[in-house]
Amino acid sequence: MLSLLDTLVKYGLIIFKNVRRNLLRTLLTSLGTMVLVLVITLIWSVLHFLDKAMADKASNFKVIVTERWQIPSRMPLAYASTLREGAATKPDDIRPKDSCTWQFYGATIDPVKRDRDFSMIYFAMQPEKILTMIDELEDLQGERRDALQKLVDRMQSQRNGVILGVSVLKRLKKQPGDRMQLTSFSHKGIDLEVEILGSPPEGTRHDTSCFMNADYFNAAFDDYKAKNKNQPHPMADKSLGLVWLRVDTKADFQKIAAQISDSPLYRNPAVKCEAASSAVATFLESLKDIFWGMRWLLAPAVLVTLSLVIANAISISVRERRMEIAVLKVLGFRPAHVLGLILGEAVLIGAISGLASASAAYYLINQVAGGINFPIAFFSKFFIPIDAFGWGLGIGTFTAFAGAIIPAWSARSVRVADVFSKVA
Known part of the structure; x- marks a missing residue:
């Protein structure tokens, strides 16, 4: 066992010295590997x-209830209270663990230009549900959660308070404490004055999100009616966008879906109930060909390119070292030893470069840049998952091995007599 370990250490030292011998080529190969691993990491x-x-x-x-036959969904607000109970009417009916409503309010602070930079889409919802029903924000811990809890508490007591993502504040050139006069482009005539309370913690996908107290938004419809001779706003009876429900199991979801679909309360307009994952899949249906191409065309093409880069570098190295390889064979190295040395050099470069690329991507994108700004549907940012460390190491190792196998086999097959006859 000790002799085997000693042999492996000696071979490792030889491989390391060989890699150091032509630093320029090693660095260029490593750089190319890192760039291509970065591309794969971003795609994956x-x-x-x-x-x-x-x-x-x-x-x-998580379950989403929306209008069945129309996009965007526009349900009567009267649906909200019973839908949040899962349409439960009997003692043995299933009720959700948690729930909230979403109403969408589009507005601008520049009614003349209506430039995108001064426009916002608000989620009007129950403030306390921001911490329990919003993806990522519900998972916050420690100081980050405490900071958001304070904003939520203020929003509950100050109905005109809003929470805006950091990116939105930068775009609007605003800061917490500022007041804004909003002119709506989604609900004409429902113009609101709001005060910015703060932002969700940075480093989430909610840097571009805007949250408003649903009570404040709905009270504006009553004000509109009072100011317009008891005439309701055209959107007053269709302001509910969707209802979120949370249940324990898929069986509970199926029961609640049946309760809602069988209820006579939701006939005009009809509603549908689906798992959040199914709703996301449906929403992204139009992009499925692009995702297929990214997964099965672009990513494999990058992997092949990476293998070719490494193959080219190792091939050049083998051609330059034919004399050295012949000397090694004279000294007693077997073909398998030569094969292992060449493959070891390639795998060492690939593994270190791949892991370094993934590590740099994880830190720079997640911690420094705050995510990849690549809006798809309602996902505004993407982050590098912890799995990327395994991806980088695996991609670098596998492509290096695949790219080096032919040059390494060529080195293994070098004939000592042929090499020395040319020298002579």
């Missing part, structure tokens, strides 16, 4: 998140 990070978003969970199900 987006696909990884979307796969998770569209995958059914075994427990802690």
Whole structure:
């Protein structure tokens, strides 16, 4: 055992010295590997998140209730109270663990230009549900959660308070404490004055999100009616966008879906109830060909390119070292030893470069840049998952091995007599 370990250490030292011998070529190969591993990491990070978003969970199900026949969904606000109970009317009916409503309010602070930079889409909802029903924000811990809890508490007591993502504040050139006069482009005549309370913690996908107190938004419809001779706003009876429900298991989801679909309360307009993952998949249906191309065309093409880069570098190295390889064979190195040395050099470069690339991507994108700004549907940002460390190491190792196998086999097959006859 000790002799085997000693042999491996000696071979490792030889491999390391060979890699150091032509630093320029090693660095160029490593740089090329890192760039291509970065490309793969970015592609797989987006696909990884979307796969998770569209995958059914075994427990802690989120359910979305929307209007059945219309996009965007516009349900009567009167549906909200019973839908949040899962249409439960009997003692043995299933009730959700948690729930909230979403109403959408589009507005601008520049009614003349209506430039995108001064426009916002608000989620009008129950403030306390920001911490329990909003993806990522519900998972916050420690000081980050405490900071958001303070904003939520203020929003509950100050109905005109809003929470805006950091990116929105920068775009509007505003800061916490500023007041804004909003002119609506989604609900004409429902113009609101709001005060910015703060932002969700940075480093989430909610840097571009805007949250408003649903009570304040709905009270504006009453004000409109009072100011317009008891005439209700045209959107007053269709302001509810969707209802979120949370249940324990898929079986509970199926029961609640049946309760809602069988209820006579939701006939005009009709509603549909689906798992959040199914809703996301439906929403992304129009992009499925692009995702297919990213997964099965672009990513494999990058992997092949990476293998060719490494193959080219190792081939050049082998051609330059034919004399050295012949001398090694004279000294007693077997063909398998030569094969192992060449493959070891390639794998060492590939593994270190791949891991370094993934590590740099994880730190720079997640911690420094605050995510990849690549809006897809309602996902505004993507982050590098912890799985990327395994991806980088695996991609670098596998492609290096695949790219080096032919040059290494060529080195293994070098004939001592042929090499020395040319020298003579």
